[in-house]
Amino acid sequence: MSATLLSVEALRVHIPVTRGVVLRRTTGVVRAVDGVTLDVREGETLGLVGESGSGKTTLGRAIVGLVPPTAGSIRLRGVEVSTLSGRGARRARSELQMVFQDPFASLDPRWPIARSVEEPLRLHRAGDRRERRERVLELLELVGLSRRMADRYPHELSGGQRQRVGLARALALRPALVVADEAVSALDVSIQAQILNLLQRLQEELGLAYLFIAHDLAVVHQISDRIAVMYLGQIVELSPGVDLYREPMHPYTVSLLSANPVPDPSVEAARERIVLPGDPPSAAAPPPGCRFHTRCWLRERLGDPEICRTLEPLLREVGPGRSVACHFADEAAASPVTRRAVDLAGGRA
Amino acid sequence: MRQPVLSVRDLVVRFSTGRGVVHAVNGVSLDVEPGGTLGLVGESGSGKSVTSLAIMRLLPRGGRVVSGQVWFGGRDLLRLSAAEMRSVRGREIAMILQDPQSSLNPVLPVGEQIEEAIRAHERVSRPAARARAVELLGAVGIARPEEQLGRFPHQLSGGMRQRVMIAIALALRPTLLIADEPTTALDVTVQAQVLELLRDLTDEVGAAVVLISHDLGIMARMAGRIAVMYAGRVVESAPTEELFARPRHPYTVGLLRSIPRIGGARRALVPIEGSPPDLERLPEGCPFAPRCAWRIEACWTQNPSLATDDGPAHLVACHDPAEPEEVGPGRPIRPGFAPAPPPGIRAGVA
Numbered sequence: 001m002s003a004t005l006l007s008v009e010a011l012r013v014h015i016p017v018t019r020g021v022v023l024r025r026t027t028g029v030v031r032a033v034d035g036v037t038l039d040v041r042e043g044e045t046l047g048l049v050g051e052s053g054s055g056k057t058t059l060g061r062a063i064v065g066l067v068p069p070t071a072g073s074i075r076l077r078g079v080e081v082s083t084l085s086g087r088g089a090r091r092a093r094s095e096l097q098m099v100f101q102d103p104f105a106s107l108d109p110r111w112p113i114a115r116s117v118e119e120p121l122r123l124h125r126a127g128d129r130r131e132r133r134e135r136v137l138e139l140l141e142l143v144g145l146s147r148r149m150a151d152r153y154p155h156e157l158s159g160g161q162r163q164r165v166g167l168a169r170a171l172a173l174r175p176a177l178v179v180a181d182e183a184v185s186a187l188d189v190s191i192q193a194q195i196l197n198l199l200q201r202l203q204e205e206l207g208l209a210y211l212f213i214a215h216d217l218a219v220v221h222q223i224s225d226r227i228a229v230m231y232l233g234q235i236v237e238l239s240p241g242v243d244l245y246r247e248p249m250h251p252y253t254v255s256l257l258s259a260n261p262v263p264d265p266s267v268e269a270a271r272e273r274i275v276l277p278g279d280p281p282s283a284a285a286p287p288p289g290c291r292f293h294t295r296c297w298l299r300e301r302l303g304d305p306e307i308c309r310t311l312e313p314l315l316r317e318v319g320p321g322r323s324v325a326c327h328f329a330d331e332a333a334a335s336p337v338t339r340r341a342v343d344l345a346g347g348r349a
Numbered sequence: 350m351r352q353p354v355l356s357v358r359d360l361v362v363r364f365s366t367g368r369g370v371v372h373a374v375n376g377v378s379l380d381v382e383p384g385g386t387l388g389l390v391g392e393s394g395s396g397k398s399v400t401s402l403a404i405m406r407l408l409p410r411g412g413r414v415v416s417g418q419v420w421f422g423g424r425d426l427l428r429l430s431a432a433e434m435r436s437v438r439g440r441e442i443a444m445i446l447q448d449p450q451s452s453l454n455p456v457l458p459v460g461e462q463i464e465e466a467i468r469a470h471e472r473v474s475r476p477a478a479r480a481r482a483v484e485l486l487g488a489v490g491i492a493r494p495e496e497q498l499g500r501f502p503h504q505l506s507g508g509m510r511q512r513v514m515i516a517i518a519l520a521l522r523p524t525l526l527i528a529d530e531p532t533t534a535l536d537v538t539v540q541a542q543v544l545e546l547l548r549d550l551t552d553e554v555g556a557a558v559v560l561i562s563h564d565l566g567i568m569a570r571m572a573g574r575i576a577v578m579y580a581g582r583v584v585e586s587a588p589t590e591e592l593f594a595r596p597r598h599p600y601t602v603g604l605l606r607s608i609p610r611i612g613g614a615r616r617a618l619v620p621i622e623g624s625p626p627d628l629e630r631l632p633e634g635c636p637f638a639p640r641c642a643w644r645i646e647a648c649w650t651q652n653p654s655l656a657t658d659d660g661p662a663h664l665v666a667c668h669d670p671a672e673p674e675e676v677g678p679g680r681p682i683r684p685g686f687a688p689a690p691p692p693g694i695r696a697g698v699a
Contacts, residue, residue: 051536158624159393188392188563193607193620215537222609222618245611259541261566263608265589268570275545276538279506345611 006040011072013062030284032058034233045210047224054230056213060179064098094173101182103166107154113165114150120172139168160191179211217260229253232291239322249324249333251298258341353380354557360417362403369629373399375581386558388572396581397561401527440470443518447530449510453502459513460498466517485516508539522554529561577601580636587663597670599643623688642686649691
């Protein structure tokens with residue numbers, strides 16, 4: 001097992017909700033990330049899945065320093081980065097980079113792409129002008145773009161090409177970890193496959209680690225070594241990718257698997273689906289006890305145990321590299337509902 | 350096959366932009382069976398949404414139907430007067446879009462919007478329309494519908510708004526529902542609820558559905574028949590089972606190989622190399638040829654038309670369709686294959 005690169009401990013990011021412009025006052029707080037502990041190892045891909053409002057994006061942004069944490073720690077190779085300032089912070093940040101869903105939004109439309117890719121090099125005063133230009137051309141080639149693209153503008157590029165530029169820019173400072181937030185979600189499937197393959201090749205060549213955030217279970221499965229599932233600001237399950245989809249232990253993971261449409265009509269015809277009632281509750285007022293209890297299909301089957309409504313389950317280790325936050329994880333794993341969801345989730349591959 | 354409820358024939362739609370002409374739809378023909386669900390699959394720019402807007406005669410500014418027919422209920426919709434078309438829309442053909450926010454009026458309570466939709470087409474009293482609205486909201490699974498009537502769209506979640514849209518769309522029991530990426534903006538668990546609802550209610554009303562989506566998983570669940578679009582044309586059309594089991598068009602094969610799947614051993618994805626053509630400068634031959642590993646000489650010069658293959662229900666537009674043994678998953682397309690522009694055309698000096 002490789003060494004730990006990044007460790008996040010008991011991280012909280014609470015975002016105040018304000019009202020009024022003149023008499024601005026805080027009316028509540030959204031607990032976007034509410035006690036997350038996880039590690040990313042050198043060279044691995046940790047997938048992070050969850051629905052909107054689960055806090056996965058906020059977690060990624062906190063890791064790269066785009067939002068300040070409320071509490072907890074983020075350490076890169078043992079060095080706390082969330083409280084660093086000055087040169088130390090800048091050096092640490094250069095090792096933590098992010099690519100976004102919409103690369104168009106992160107590229108300046110008035111600049112040729114070479115300038116956007118060069119920007120981080122200039123900010124960190126890397127090399128002289130000629131050396132930087134050479135590095136930019138190298139980076140473009142690395143992500144599969146021709147050198148001729150250097151002087152094009154973002155609007156002249158396709159979605160896939162723009163995402164490659166976003167990657168080149170993120171790689172400029174030779175990061176150790178790239179946080180990819182829904183980086184392939186907006187792309188058409190044929191292009192999405194090109195970018196996923198590119199991410200894998202870059203990982204092999206450069207020894208990068210990824211925190212790969214996405215809502216699509218199949219995409220996350222394709223690229224991740226381990227997968228963490230988030231619900232309302234917390235991690236509810238974390239496992240090696242194969243285990244998570246073969247033996248899910250949290251009822252929420254099971255319902256995600258069951259809801260995920262499978263590109264196989266014979267499976268879809270045979271399938272009974274767990275349909276969760278309602279929408280996810282708001283992270284401003286998470287339910288007491290287990291946050292998932294208001295939508296949990298297992299709770300009903302177990303005769304509505306009181307503990308689910310009163311006691312918040314902790315993420316606990318249940319096997320090598322596997323953790324789950326559910327009072328009834330064994331019951332969830334053994335349920336025929338879970339078996340059916342798993343049998344059908346993959347299609348007749 | 351029974352008399353189709355909708356027949357599109359040789360539809361051509363173009364857009365004039367400041368710079369040139371976009372060939373958005375280039376001869377699309379489709380049939381939708383009564384009560385059936387036709388899935389329209391394709392990537393962005395494939396013309397699937399433009400086709401549906403042309404059917405509804407709701408093309409945005411700059412777009413026009415150049416030729417073709419849209420047969421519905423014994424009439425060519427493209428020849429109806431504006432007033433006749435208004436009465437078809439909503440009453441006989443309803444539409445649901447990806448973003449319900451854009452189709453709901455933000456300053457009107459949702460109850461009033463449903464009542465308005467009913468009263469626009471039927472002579473019913475206000476209280477009767479209100480009672481129908483309550484019933485409809487209940488039918489789309491909204492709890493305590495009486496209380497929700499007075500809420501404004503922004504007070505509802507995305508899933509709830511899409512339920513309201515479904516209530517409005519099905520209020521008048523249309524014969525055809527066009528749903529354009531109805532769940533793309535929703536979370537996967539909410540998407541499952543909305544798809545289930547859509548299927549149950551259209552079954553109940555007996556409406557046929559044209560479902561537009563880029564998601565092959567959703568298609569596998571919902572569609573009875575699938576038409577795959579590329580560069581403004583239908584390149585393959587077959588019953589859903591058949592399309593997944595025996596895809597024949599190289600583009601369909603490529604799509605199926607590009608999607609990651611859960612379960613089983615993880616395999617490398619085989620992407621479709623290159624990118625879709627520029628709709629302002631379509632090549633003379635097959636628009637997929639530059640990216641196609643099966644292409645032959647004829648592909649550069651002749652655009653193949655949609656013709657039967659493997660039985661009357663399976664249509665393919667390809668000079669040399671893929672053989673079943675070539676479409677096995679995980680198999681590389683053709684060693685050393687690289688996308689290329691047609692011979693004779695050099696990539697610009699740019």
